[in-house]
Amino acid sequence: MRYIGLDIHTDSIKVAVAESGRDRAQFLTSLSNDTPSLVRRLQRLGPLESLRCCYEAGPGGYSIQRALSAAGIDCRVIAPSLIPKQSGRRVKTDRLDAENLAHYLRSGDLVEVWIPDSKTESLRNLVRLREDAMQTRQKARQQLHHFLLRGGRSYPYRTTHWKHGHLNWIRRQRFDEEADNITIADYLRAVEMTDSRMAGIEEDLRQQSQDWQLHSLVLNLQALKGISFLSAMTIAAETGDMRRFATAEKLMSYYGLVPSERSSGKQEQRGRITRCGNSLVRRLLVESAWHYRHRPFMSQAISQRCEGLTQKVVDIAWRAQKRLHQKYMRLQMNGKPMQKVCVAVARELAGFIWAIGREV
Numbered sequence: 091m092r093y094i095g096l097d098i099h100t101d102s103i104k105v106a107v108a109e110s111g112r113d114r115a116q117f118l119t120s121l122s123n124d125t126p127s128l129v130r131r132l133q134r135l136g137p138l139e140s141l142r143c144c145y146e147a148g149p150g151g152y153s154i155q156r157a158l159s160a161a162g163i164d165c166r167v168i169a170p171s172l173i174p175k176q177s178g179r180r181v182k183t184d185r186l187d188a189e190n191l192a193h194y195l196r197s198g199d200l201v202e203v204w205i206p207d208s209k210t211e212s213l214r215n216l217v218r219l220r221e222d223a224m225q226t227r228q229k230a231r232q233q234l235h236h237f238l239l240r241g242g243r244s245y246p247y248r249t250t251h252w253k254h255g256h257l258n259w260i261r262r263q264r265f266d267e268e269a270d271n272i273t274i275a276d277y278l279r280a281v282e283m284t285d286s287r288m289a290g291i292e293e294d295l296r297q298q299s300q301d302w303q304l305h306s307l308v309l310n311l312q313a314l315k316g317i318s319f320l321s322a323m324t325i326a327a328e329t330g331d332m333r334r335f336a337t338a339e340k341l342m343s344y345y346g347l348v349p350s351e352r353s354s355g356k357q358e359q360r361g362r363i364t365r366c367g368n369s370l371v372r373r374l375l376v377e378s379a380w381h382y383r384h385r386p387f388m389s390q391a392i393s394q395r396c397e398g399l400t401q402k403v404v405d406i407a408w409r410a411q412k413r414l415h416q417k418y419m420r421l422q423m424n425g426k427p428m429q430k431v432c433v434a435v436a437r438e439l440a441g442f443i444w445a446i447g448r449e450v
Contacts, residue, residue, distance in 0.1 A: 092135055094118075095191025096128075096145035097184045098154065103128055106188035107135065108196045115192040117185045125157045138162040144195045146170045146187075147203050155205060171366060172201040206330050209302055214327040216298065220291045220320070221370060227284035234260070234277040241265060252281075295323055304330070307450045312395040313407035314442060315414075316381030321374055325443060328371050332447030341444040345372045347437040363433060372436070375443075379435035382418045386411035403446055410442040 095115065097104040101123055108115035121127055135141060143158060143165040158165035174194060194200050206214065231252060238244070243263055249255055260278055265271050296319070299305050304326045311322035335341040342348050346367030349360045365372070386408070388396075396404050414435050421431040 091140050091142065093192050093196040094132065094135070094141060094143040095188040095193070095195060096143060096154075097188040097191065098145050098148070098150055099123065099184070102184075104184045104188040105131065106185070106192045108189075108192035110196070115189040115196075117189055125154055128154070129158065129161045129163070132158070132163055133161075142166075142195060144168050144191055144200060146173070146191070152205050152211070166195075166200075166202045167205060168195075169201045169203050174199050204330055204334060207303075210304065210327060210330055213295070213298060213302060213323070216291065216295055217324050217327045218370075220288065220295065223284065223287050223291055227281070227288060230277070230280045230284050234274070234281055237273060237277055238263070241270065257281075292320065295320070299323060307332070307447060309395075310399055310403050310446050310450050311443060313392070313399055313403055313446070314378075314439070315392060315407070315411050316378030316439075318391075318395070321378060324374055325371055328368050329447075332444060332450075335444060335447075338441035338444040341447075342437050342440045344368065345375065345440055347372060347375070347433065347440055363437075375436040375439055376432050379414070379418070379432040379439060382411070382414040382435055382439075383422075384415070386415055400449070403449055406442060406445050406449070410439065414438055414442075 091110045093108040093110075093115075095106045095108070097106075103121045103123055105118040105121065105128075106115050107118050119131065121131060132141060132143070138161070141163050143163055145154065145165075145167065147167050147170060152167060155165045155167050168191065173190070191200070235251075238260070241263075245251065245256055245259060247255065247259075257278075260274070263274060265274070299308060302308075307326045308319070308322045311317050311325060312319060317325070329341075329344070332341065335344065339348070343364070344367045346365045346369070347363055350362060350364050352359045352361070388408075392407075396407070417438060418431060418435050421434060422428075426434075
């Protein structure tokens, strides 16, 4: 058996090999970042069933893994943050990185990442496109808002900003200088374009998810309070098949919602959450946790989302409302900061998401 470490960059791939046994991994060659050339080079190392390859997850995605798997070569994608580090080493090169990957692959000390199918990955890209578009819209709104403040214009009503009333008020604003009128018109046009772009992406998400294998998971997650279609799509696309998590605690850890710990001997010390998991879902769950400050109630929107779901999923969602509301109020009455309260509620919300995912 031969264990192969690949250190992949935009223009090159460093290859190192570790033979079975205890011999040190050896650097083999440096190739251009060309998948067919890599496959041909690996085929020279012996029978394909005797090869085990790995490389770190990164901007290159899973294209190399899929190409090697299609050629009959066992290839795994490794979580970079969980690769063992040697604190005494002060030298880091691409060759050493490839040798370390081969060495730790042989010893079994590497943690693989889950590789989604092509449909799930494409929907994940669409979800992240929406996230990028939302940040662009937020920036455009801030620029327009700051321009109005510089001109001494402040919205006089206590209604939600960026709705029809607020936008109509902005359209009615006129300045003495024509340059200012041109500026506000351009800022407003940018905001309207980003709103239209967001609406188009959301409609594309609804259409493309219809034939997705995790579509039923998206429907069932919407039984939970604070999780509508877009939130459920984000959770499903970023998490994938929840059956790969044996316990709810593992899913919480995947989202980075578990507390860090530095304990030694009789001393136990726990700190803030690890934040080592999926940041997009973690932020979304913390935002959803705010909804549980309200008492348990089956609103009309939640009742409509529960239509057609199994009674067991509906019962899980109802238990989540009662338990998380009680936890929210208990922590708040104990004087905990609001941010910590929402993080604690979000952690338990991930447990109910796991329960629904296992049912689906």
